[in-house]
Amino acid sequence: MAQDYIKMQALFLLATAMVISCHNSLGASEVFVARGSVAVLPCVMSSSTKHSPAVIWKRTVDGEERTVWRRDKSGLEFRAVGQAPKAYCPHPNFGSSDFSLHIQETREEDAGMYRCEVEGQYPKIIMLHVISVSFTPAVVYEGGWVTLTCSITPDTSDKTTKWELNGSPITSRSSKQTYTINKVSQKDAGTWSCLIGNKQTEANISTSVEVRGILVPKDNSEVVYAQLGSSVTLPCIFSSKLYFSNSTWNRVSKTSNLPDKLPSSFNVSSNPSISPCSSMWVDRSAYIESVQDGDEGTYRCSGAVRADNDLLVKVERNIQLVTAQVLSSHKNGKTTLTCRISSTSQVTNYEWIHVEYGVSDTQIFTSVQNSSSKMLSIPKEKHLGEWVCRFYNKQQLLGNVTYHLQMMSGLEGKQQSTSVNKVALIIGLCFMVLLLVLILLQLYKNHRRRKMILQYPAMETIVHLAANEREFRERVNAREKVQNGACGKNLKSELV
Numbered sequence: 301m302a303q304d305y306i307k308m309q310a311l312f313l314l315a316t317a318m319v320i321s322c323h324n325s326l327g328a329s330e331v332f333v334a335r336g337s338v339a340v341l342p343c344v345m346s347s348s349t350k351h352s353p354a355v356i357w358k359r360t361v362d363g364e365e366r367t368v369w370r371r372d373k374s375g376l377e378f379r380a381v382g383q384a385p386k387a388y389c390p391h392p393n394f395g396s397s398d399f400s401l402h403i404q405e406t407r408e409e410d411a412g413m414y415r416c417e418v419e420g421q422y423p424k425i426i427m428l429h430v431i432s433v434s435f436t437p438a439v440v441y442e443g444g445w446v447t448l449t450c451s452i453t454p455d456t457s458d459k460t461t462k463w464e465l466n467g468s469p470i471t472s473r474s475s476k477q478t479y480t481i482n483k484v485s486q487k488d489a490g491t492w493s494c495l496i497g498n499k500q501t502e503a504n505i506s507t508s509v510e511v512r513g514i515l516v517p518k519d520n521s522e523v524v525y526a527q528l529g530s531s532v533t534l535p536c537i538f539s540s541k542l543y544f545s546n547s548t549w550n551r552v553s554k555t556s557n558l559p560d561k562l563p564s565s566f567n568v569s570s571n572p573s574i575s576p577c578s579s580m581w582v583d584r585s586a587y588i589e590s591v592q593d594g595d596e597g598t599y600r601c602s603g604a605v606r607a608d609n610d611l612l613v614k615v616e617r618n619i620q621l622v623t624a625q626v627l628s629s630h631k632n633g634k635t636t637l638t639c640r641i642s643s644t645s646q647v648t649n650y651e652w653i654h655v656e657y658g659v660s661d662t663q664i665f666t667s668v669q670n671s672s673s674k675m676l677s678i679p680k681e682k683h684l685g686e687w688v689c690r691f692y693n694k695q696q697l698l699g700n701v702t703y704h705l706q707m708m709s710g711l712e713g714k715q716q717s718t719s720v721n722k723v724a725l726i727i728g729l730c731f732m733v734l735l736l737v738l739i740l741l742q743l744y745k746n747h748r749r750r751k752m753i754l755q756y757p758a759m760e761t762i763v764h765l766a767a768n769e770r771e772f773r774e775r776v777n778a779r780e781k782v783q784n785g786a787c788g789k790n791l792k793s794e795l796v
């Protein structure tokens with residue numbers, strides 16, 4: 301055994317010399333491995349001459365050669381004393397030609413030159429590079445800075461470096477091993493990956509960067525669409541460990557520097573039960589129970605975040621509220637619907653959908669028009685039911701507005717006609733009562749007058765006693781005639 305070992309050592313010395321002399325042409329194979337992952341140092345022989353050759357894996361540490369893993373001809377395996385069993389050779393079986401070394405949870409101290417020596421074969425030299433990624437400062441906040449560093453142990457000039465954020469390649473300035481962002485935004489948050497490799501291999505190592513500030517929305521481009529009368533939530537979610545208690549909502553005025561009045565049903569969710577330290581985020585979204593005409597515009601959510609030096613940094617987001625409604629107009633027996641959106645800067649397409657209710661309340665949607673026109677002339681056969689105006693930008697659906705045609709025009713018409721009937725009925729009744737009262741009054745008056753007429757002749761008899769009897773009689777007759785005629789006329793005129 302000892303003899304064998306000396307023989308092998310001699311062979312190795314020779315092989316090493318050969319490898320060194322041929323280094324420029326052959327080169328050591330280079331392996332890039334992410335810190336913490338499993339490193340596989342390849343050692344595959346073209347053919348296995350012996351059934352069970354002796355195998356030794358060695359590395360040089362501080363100029364001293366150490367055995368990492370060894371198996372002798374008898375099949376006994378040896379590991380380095382005091383080393384955790386993290387380096388092993390999984391396939392040194394009979395007949396196998398793969399003697400690759402696996403290292404678990406690779407650390408920087410595992411990096412360096414390795415040598416695989418298989419009895420009766422030329423040794424293989426492998427350079428293990430361990431890559432890791434880190435960033436400073438430890439706490440990254442909106443508006444602050446961050447530097448990401450991809451380190452490689454041992455360093456080599458023969459490599460390429462690439463950066464990725466959330467799986468998407470970063471194209472600018474990305475070939476350097478450090479990457480600095482001077483004005484951090486939420487778009488810079490996520491999984492940063494550093495890819496280092498050469499033509500043969502590539503290693504990918506990632507780190508997660510949280511940016512303290514307002515997590516949702518990510519920037520000022522948020523637009524929220526709401527139908528008039530419906531409720532809407534304006535999102536504003538802060539990351540934890542913030543001074544969120546004095547976060548505020550404002551309405552940005554277009555005309556003056558002072559903020560506009562907030563809508564009457566505007567309220568802000570406050571969840572005091574969530575401690576800012578134990579929770580990942582704090583929801584300070586605003587809620588408008590019923591969006592009214594005039595509520596459209598820009599709303600601003602602001603607060604402060606704590607930076608690494610305990611300074612407070614102000615963060616804010618603008619959110620645009622866009623209101624939508626359907627207006628109807630009737631002209632020449634035709635009904636036209638108009639999809640009115642308070643800001644159409646993003647809208648490129650309007651789709652009109654007719655909704656009918658089938659058996660057991662199933663909805664049947666029919667797309668009637670899909671164009672850049674916001675107007676729809678309602679076809680005659682689809683006068684009843686529900687209409688939905690869906691509006692899109694170039695990429696996606698932005699929102700929709702519903703209009704109940706039946707309720708808005710049909711029902712309203714019915715209600716109007718019934719109320720008109722009621723009014724007519726009441727007026728008619730009043731008129732009849734009035735007429736009756738007038739008739740009764742007149743009858744009563746006539747009755748009284750008749751009584752009076754009977755009194756008058758008596759009085760006149762006394763006054764005109766001196767006048768001759770004939771004249772008196774003529775007068776009485778004439779007066780009675782006139783009185784009766786006038787009375788009849790009077791009654792007639794009053795009744796008319």
Ligand SMILES: *[C@@H]1O[C@H](CO)[C@@H](O)[C@H](O)[C@H]1NC(C)=O
Nearest residue numbers: 464466467491493504505506
């Ligand atoms: C690198 O790793 C990240 C995170 O695991 C992954 O999203 C990304 O797709 C990987 N990139 C490549 C090129 O493998």
Ligand SMILES: *[C@@H]1O[C@H](CO)[C@@H](O)[C@H](O)[C@H]1NC(C)=O
Nearest residue numbers: 566567568569570585586587
């Ligand atoms: C707004 O106020 C109403 C009534 O007080 C309440 O029920 C609702 O939960 C509040 N909404 C939010 C988001 O706080």
Ligand SMILES: *[C@@H]1O[C@H](CO)[C@@H](O)[C@H](O)[C@H]1NC(C)=O
Nearest residue numbers: 543546547548602603604612
């Ligand atoms: C929150 O309070 C701090 C300290 O009182 C103040 O400096 C900051 O301006 C406040 N932030 C807001 C959004 O009111």
Ligand SMILES: *[C@@H]1O[C@H](CO)[C@@H](O)[C@H](O)[C@H]1NC(C)=O
Nearest residue numbers: 649651667670671692693696
């Ligand atoms: C209407 O147009 C939008 C945007 O072009 C599209 O996404 C949608 O699928 C269309 N709808 C129909 C029913 O074709």
Ligand SMILES: *[C@@H]1O[C@H](CO)[C@@H](O)[C@H](O)[C@H]1NC(C)=O
Nearest residue numbers: 653655665688690699700701
């Ligand atoms: C309209 O939007 C609401 C909420 O986004 C959705 O639930 C509903 O299905 C939409 N209706 C139509 C017809 O697209």
